[in-house]
Structures are given as C-alpha cells and as structure tokens.
Amino acid sequence: MTRSQLVAEHLPLLRRYARALTGSQTSGDAYVAAMLEALLQDPALLDEKYGARAGLFRLFTRIWNSVSINDDADITTLPMPPERRLSNITPLPRQAFLLLSLEGFPEEEVAYILGSDVAETRRLADVAGREMAAEIATDVLIIEDETFIAMDLESLVRNLGHNVIGVARTHADAVALAKNRKPGLILADIQLADGSSGLDAVNELLRSFEVPVVFITAYPERFLTGERPEPAFLISKPFQPAMVSAVASQALFFQRNSRNRAPRAAAS
Numbered sequence: 001m002t003r004s005q006l007v008a009e010h011l012p013l014l015r016r017y018a019r020a021l022t023g024s025q026t027s028g029d030a031y032v033a034a035m036l037e038a039l040l041q042d043p044a045l046l047d048e049k050y051g052a053r054a055g056l057f058r059l060f061t062r063i064w065n066s067v068s069i070n071d072d073a074d075i076t077t078l079p080m081p082p083e084r085r086l087s088n089i090t091p092l093p094r095q096a097f098l099l100l101s102l103e104g105f106p107e108e109e110v111a112y113i114l115g116s117d118v119a120e121t122r123r124l125a126d127v128a129g130r131e132m133a134a135e136i137a138t139d140v141l142i143i144e145d146e147t148f149i150a151m152d153l154e155s156l157v158r159n160l161g162h163n164v165i166g167v168a169r170t171h172a173d174a175v176a177l178a179k180n181r182k183p184g185l186i187l188a189d190i191q192l193a194d195g196s197s198g199l200d201a202v203n204e205l206l207r208s209f210e211v212p213v214v215f216i217t218a219y220p221e222r223f224l225t226g227e228r229p230e231p232a233f234l235i236s237k238p239f240q241p242a243m244v245s246a247v248a249s250q251a252l253f254f255q256r257n258s259r260n261r262a263p264r265a266a267a268s
Contacts, residue, residue, distance in 0.1 A: 003043065006052040007036070012221045014056055017103055019232045020250050021064070021095065028232070035063045050109045057103070058113045061095065094250075096121050097128035101246035137161045138184030138252065141177055143201060144216070145169040145193040149237075153187055156241050160248065171196035171204075178205050185252060187244075190217040199231075212251035214244075 011032070018028030039045055039059065048055045092114065099110045100121075111121045140162045144150040150167045157164050165181050168174035170192060178186075186205070188198035202213050218237040233251045235243055 003046070007039070007056065010053045010056050013053075013103065014060060016220065016234055017057065017098060018060065018064075019234075020098055020102055020247060023250070023253075024232050031064055032060065035060045038063060050112055054105065054109045054113060057099065057105070058115075061113055061115075064095075065091075092116075093124040093128035093131065096124035098246055098250070100125050101240075101242040104240070104243075137163065139163050139165045139181065140185045140187060141165055141174065141183035142167045143169075143174045143186065143188035143192070143198045145189065149189075149216075152241075153244070156244055157187070157248075160245060168201070170194050171198070171201040174198070174201040175204055178208075182209050183211055185248060186211055186213045187248070188213060188215050190215050214247050214251050 014035075015029060015032055018032050019025055020028075022028045022031065035056070045059055046052070046055045047058060095114060096110055096116075099105045099113060100107065105113065107118045107121050110116075111118050114121065114124075116124070140157045142150055142153050142157070142164060144153060144167060150169075154164050154167065162185070165183055166177040168177050174188075186202060188202050190198050192198055199215065202215075205211070206213075212233070213231070214233040214235060215231040216235045216237060216239065220234050220236045233247050235247055
C-alpha cells in the first residue's frame with residue numbers, strides 16, 4: 001500500500017477526532033487540511049513507529065497544538081484553537097480522553113501521539129473524566145429503532161446522570177416527542193428500519209430549536225468525507241459505552257460553552 005493510500009484509509013477517523021475536538025465539521029476539517037498540507041511538503045513528518053494511523057494522529061496533534069488557522073469565507077476563522085478559548089476543560093486531558101475513549105488507541109500509543117508517557121496519559125484521562133462529569137445533566141431524546149441498542153443507550157445515558165425523555169423509532173415519533181418536551185441532547189441513528197431518516201428528523205427539529213446532536217451509524221465513512229455538510233459528532237456501530245460518553249460529553253461541552261460566551265460577547 002502506498003503512502004497516499006495509507007493516509008486515505010485513516011483519514012475518515014482522523015476527521016471524526018478533529019471534529020469532536022473542535023466541535024464542528026468546518027473547524028475540524030480545516031486542521032486536518034493543514035496537517036495534510038504539512039505532510040505533502042515534508043513526507044518525513046509521518047513517524048510510523050506505531051503504524052500509519054498513530055503517526056497521522058501524532059502529526060495532527062503537533063499541528064493542533066501549534067497552528068492558528070485563518071480560513072476562507074466558507075470556513076469559520078479560528079484565531080485560536082477552540083481548546084485554548086474554552087477554559088472549563090483543559091486541552092491535553094480532553095485530547096487524551098478522546099484518543100482513548102473515542103478512537104480506541106492503547107495507552108502506550110496515546111502517550112506516543114501526545115509526546116507523553118503512559119502514567120501521564122492515565123492522569124490526563126482521569127482529569128478529563130472528572131471535568132466532564134461536572135457537566136450539567138440534561139434531557140436526552142434517543143432516536144433508534146433497534147430495541148436492544150435503544151435499551152443500551154437508555155441505560156448508558158442514565159448512568160451518565162442524564163434523563164431520557166423518550167425513545168423514537170421513526171422520524172414522526174422523534175418530531176412528536178421533541179414537540180412535547182424539548183431535549184437538551186439528541187442521540188440519533190441515521191438510518192431507521194422503516195425507511196425514515198434520523199438525519200431528516202434532526203434537521204426538522206433544528207429548524208425549531210438549537211440542540212447538540214450525536215449521530216450513530218454503521219457506515220461512518222459515508223459521513224466523514226468532508227465533501228458536504230456532515231455531522232460534527234458521529235459514533236460508529238457497534239459502539240463502546242466509553243465512546244458514547246466521550247462524544248456526548250463533547251457535544252454538551254461545546255453547547256454549554258457557546259451559551260456561556262454569548263452574554264460576554266453581547267456586553268462587549
């Protein structure tokens with residue numbers, strides 16, 4: 001497999017990580033693009049000590065921690081990485097938490113990616129977990145037609161301290177439930193068994209109110225191409241509980257900090 005093929009193979013999951021880290025498709029993809037540009041200029045930047053995937057994430061981390069990206073009109077300008085603008089959860093712990101929980105890297109590889117050691121990686125992940133546990137509990141709407149998956153999600157959400165307002169198995173059910181009680185977070189399967197779309201249901205709901213959304217799909221690569229508006233927060237089936245916890249916490253984190261910044265922006 002050529003170098004370009006190796007990069008292409010791992011690019012979708014790197015986009016997922018970047019979007020979870022920044023809170024949006026455009027911001028995350030902008031940092032991935034900066035990493036690819038650096039790699040094109042100097043292929044020797046890719047250290048494959050633990051394989052191409054870990055090497056790409058290591059290079060991305062170097063770009064993320066050192067580069068401020070100014071994008072064109074189609075992409076939100078990032079005067080500073082969002083990690084440095086949001087003070088509630090510190091950068092390195094959040095990176096360690098996502099690399100372990102969302103991307104499933106072993107501790108040794110996370111240490112390599114972050115330029116740290118295993119003991120420090122464990123400490124950082126613990127710090128992130130405690131900081132994220134301080135998030136305010138919210139009401140959660142689950143859009144999922146598979147009974148056992150829906151039950152797993154319900155149990156997980158409640159164990160995280162949230163309240164489940166209902167489980168919708170179709171587009172129509174989701175809209176009806178959300179009209180009765182607006183959720184603070186939505187977990188949505190993209191393709192529902194009756195042929196309706198969780199993505200369409202969410203888009204309809206977002207026309208009425210703002211809410212963070214985490215999408216769940218068996219085919220994440222279809223929604224991580226960077227070629228169209230795509231979900232910022234995406235979980236692959238089958239999922240691990242730690243992955244759901246990590247991504248849901250990220251979605252709530254960005255939503256809460258966005259609201260917290262609004263009054264200060266208005267005052268200025």
